[in-house]
Amino acid sequence: MTDDVTPAAGKPAGQRAVWALTGARLADGSTVDVLVAAGRVRAVGPDAASGPAAAAAGLREGHVVDAAGGLLLPAFVDTHVHLDKAGIRPGLDTGRRYPGSANPGDLAWAIAATHEAKRAYTVESVAARAVEVVEQHVQHGTTRIRSHVDVDTIGGLTPLLGVQAAARACADVADVVTIAFPQEGIARDPGAADLMVAAMEHGADVVGGMPHWEDGEAARRAHVAFCFDLAQRFDADVDMHVDETDDGDVRTLATVVEETERRGWHGRVTVGHVCALAAADHAYADDVVAGCARAGITVASNPVTNLVLQGRGDRGLVRRGTTRIRELMAAGVPVAFGQDCVDDAFYPFGRGSMLEVALVSAHAAHLTTPAELGTALAAITDVPAAAWRLGPEYGVVPGARADLQLYAAPTWPQVLRLQDAPRSVWRAGVLVATNEVRRTLRP
Numbered sequence: 001m002t003d004d005v006t007p008a009a010g011k012p013a014g015q016r017a018v019w020a021l022t023g024a025r026l027a028d029g030s031t032v033d034v035l036v037a038a039g040r041v042r043a044v045g046p047d048a049a050s051g052p053a054a055a056a057a058g059l060r061e062g063h064v065v066d067a068a069g070g071l072l073l074p075a076f077v078d079t080h081v082h083l084d085k086a087g088i089r090p091g092l093d094t095g096r097r098y099p100g101s102a103n104p105g106d107l108a109w110a111i112a113a114t115h116e117a118k119r120a121y122t123v124e125s126v127a128a129r130a131v132e133v134v135e136q137h138v139q140h141g142t143t144r145i146r147s148h149v150d151v152d153t154i155g156g157l158t159p160l161l162g163v164q165a166a167a168r169a170c171a172d173v174a175d176v177v178t179i180a181f182p183q184e185g186i187a188r189d190p191g192a193a194d195l196m197v198a199a200m201e202h203g204a205d206v207v208g209g210m211p212h213w214e215d216g217e218a219a220r221r222a223h224v225a226f227c228f229d230l231a232q233r234f235d236a237d238v239d240m241h242v243d244e245t246d247d248g249d250v251r252t253l254a255t256v257v258e259e260t261e262r263r264g265w266h267g268r269v270t271v272g273h274v275c276a277l278a279a280a281d282h283a284y285a286d287d288v289v290a291g292c293a294r295a296g297i298t299v300a301s302n303p304v305t306n307l308v309l310q311g312r313g314d315r316g317l318v319r320r321g322t323t324r325i326r327e328l329m330a331a332g333v334p335v336a337f338g339q340d341c342v343d344d345a346f347y348p349f350g351r352g353s354m355l356e357v358a359l360v361s362a363h364a365a366h367l368t369t370p371a372e373l374g375t376a377l378a379a380i381t382d383v384p385a386a387a388w389r390l391g392p393e394y395g396v397v398p399g400a401r402a403d404l405q406l407y408a409a410p411t412w413p414q415v416l417r418l419q420d421a422p423r424s425v426w427r428a429g430v431l432v433a434t435n436e437v438r439r440t441l442r443p
C-alpha cells in the first residue's frame with residue numbers, strides 16, 4: 001500500500017477553543033452536530049451547533065466545520081506497538097542466519113537480529129525512530145498509543161528512556177504510555193528482574209511480560225507471578241505477550257487467567273498475540289476463553305505481524321498466525337487489534353495506520369458482515385479505550401475528551417474499504433493533523 005497522503009495547509013475553524021462540526025455521520029448512521037469546548041465534547045445532537053448549548057459556550061460564526069456528511073469517529077487507540085524497535089529494519093542484515101534459527105524471518109530470528117540493533121541503541125536514536133512512528137499514527141487518526149519497551153540486560157533502560165523522550169516530544173499531539181517488557185525473559189536473562197523494578201520506578205506505566213519465553217513450566221509460572229507481584233506493588237495494569245508461538249501445548253494463558261482472578265486484577269489485564277490458542281485443542285480453548293471472559297481480560301491480537309511471522313513451519317494448511325478472534329468475540333472477550341511492529345526485524349511493513357491494521361485483521365479473522373465490521377472498529381476504538389480504563393473520557397459523547405477524526409466517506413464500511421486517511425484529526429479539541437487526497441484520472 002502506498003501513502004497517497006499529503007498534509008494540508010490552512011487553519012480551519014476546528015482549531016478554536018470553541019468550535020463545532022455540522023452534518024457529521026456517526027458510526028451508527030445518525031447525522032449530528034458536535035459542539036467542542038475547552039478540549040471536550042460539549043454536546044452531540046441535531047442542534048448542538050445552533051441551540052442554547054452552542055450559545056452558552058460562546059460559539060461564534062466562522063468557528064463551524066462542515067463535515068459534509070463524512071464519518072466522525074473517536075480517534076483510534078493503538079494499544080500494542082513496539083516504538084523502541086520501530087524502524088530498525090533498514091539497519092539489519094536480513095539475509096543472515098542466526099544460530100538455532102534456520103529460518104530468517106521467523107520469531108526466533110527476529111529476536112536474535114534485534115539483539116544486535118539493541119546493543120547500539122542510544123536514548124536519542126530510539127527517541128528519533130519512535131517520534132517518527134508516533135507522528136505517523138497521529139496523521140492516520142490515532143492519538144493514544146501504548147508502547148511495549150524492551151527491558152533486559154542488553155539494552156537496559158535505554159528503550160524506555162528513548163520512548164519516554166519521544167512521548168514528551170509528541171505530548172502536544174498524542175498520549176504515549178509505556179509497558180515494561182522483558183523481551184529476553186526474566187529467568188532466562190539474569191538481571192532482568194531488577195531492571196523491571198527499575199523501569200517501573202522510572203515511570204513505565206504498565207507491567208509487561210513474556211512467560212512462554214522461559215524454559216519449562218515452573219519458570220513460566222514464576223514469570224507470571226513476578227509480573228503480577230510487580231503490578232500489585234506499583235498498582236499498575238498488566239499487558240503481557242502471551243503464547244506467541246505455533247505450539248498449541250504452550251498454555252501460559254491459563255496461568256495468566258488464574259493469577260488475574262487470584263489477585264483480583266479483573267479488567268486490568270491485557271494479553272497480546274495468543275497465537276498458540278489457535279493450535280490448541282478445543283477443550284482447552286473453550287475453557288481458557290471462558291476464563292478470559294470471567295477475568296475481564298482483553299486480548300490484543302496483532303494479525304498484521306503474526307500473519308507474516310507465524311505458521312512458517314507449516315506445509316499445505318498454513319496457520320494464519322492469529323488467535324481465535326471470532327471465538328473470543330463470541331464468548332464476550334474484548335478483542336483489540338494492534339499495529340505491533342513497524343519496519344523492524346519482526347515485520348517489514350506498517351505505517352501507523354490503524355485503518356490498515358483493521359482491514360488486514362478483518363481479512364485474517366473472517367470479519368465481513370456489518371456487525372463483524374463493527375467489531376473491527378471496536379477493536380481499534382472502544383475495546384482498547386476500555387482496556388485503558390478511559391471510561392467517559394473516550395468517545396463521541398458529551399464530556400469526553402475531544403479526540404476526534406473526520407473522514408470524507410460517510411460510513412465505517414466505506415472508510416475501512418477505501419483506506420483514505422482522515423480529513424482532520426483532533427486531540428483534546430485541538431486540530432493536530434489534516435490530510436488531503438488528490439487524485440487525477442486522465443489528467
Ligand SMILES: [Zn+2]
Pocket residue numbers: 080082148241272302340
Ligand atoms: Zn508485540
